[in-house]
Amino acid sequence: MAKFIHTMIRVLDEARSVRFYGEAFGLALADRYAFDGFTLVYLRNAENDFEVELTINNGQSEPYSHGAGYGHLAVCVDDIEAEHDRLSKLGLAPTPVKSMQHAERNLATFFFITDPDGYKIEVLKRAGRYT
């Protein structure tokens, strides 16, 4: 059966993105492959068998555009307030922590941060179905 293994995003500045995903989510460089014209970088941490694949295209200087379709990648964390504080202190400008109700029960507690290329990442409190 098909197993999810990564999501690919195009980024302008390899070092900037590697630093962001490391600081924000503890992702480390798993592999890096340089080709003629582009480089692939795989980032992962020990929490899940799933990677972020960065594509860096040589000669790209225009920021990549974002359509209205793709939404975000999501992670969960144990202590969402502590994580919000930590990311704020790093200057990563998380949105305020919000909760979402469904059928009069708390479904999700979360905030968003935006990576250097404008991709949004949702940070959810590890609770309920978000584990």
Added chain:
Amino acid sequence: MAKFIHTMIRVLDEARSVRFYGEAFGLALADRYAFDGFTLVYLRNAENDFEVELTINNGQSEPYSHGAGYGHLAVCVDDIEAEHDRLSKLGLAPTPVKSMQHAERNLATFFFITDPDGYKIEVLKRAGRYT
């Protein structure tokens, strides 16, 4: 530490997308939450603790746009030729199977298919680093 738990995409037709992700990747409905104005649908299979979150916005009829930044979600499968045949017979129009070399070694064997809203999914042979 942050754990990847899902990726969110906006889709036009809930039933069409649920059918596609079920047929193509064996994803089943894990949860569904209807809100005023939108519905969230979580799809997963047993291979990974990672879900596709579909957002269906009420009243949306225009196809969602796709920017140049976001690339694709990737899965791996055991038998890529059999999977390519199966998806072809389902009418899902996979691209031809290709291999990519790096440093004179085979790095990846893969094809792409496109979901009903235009999101690309890479299907990789389960081998090497793609497991």
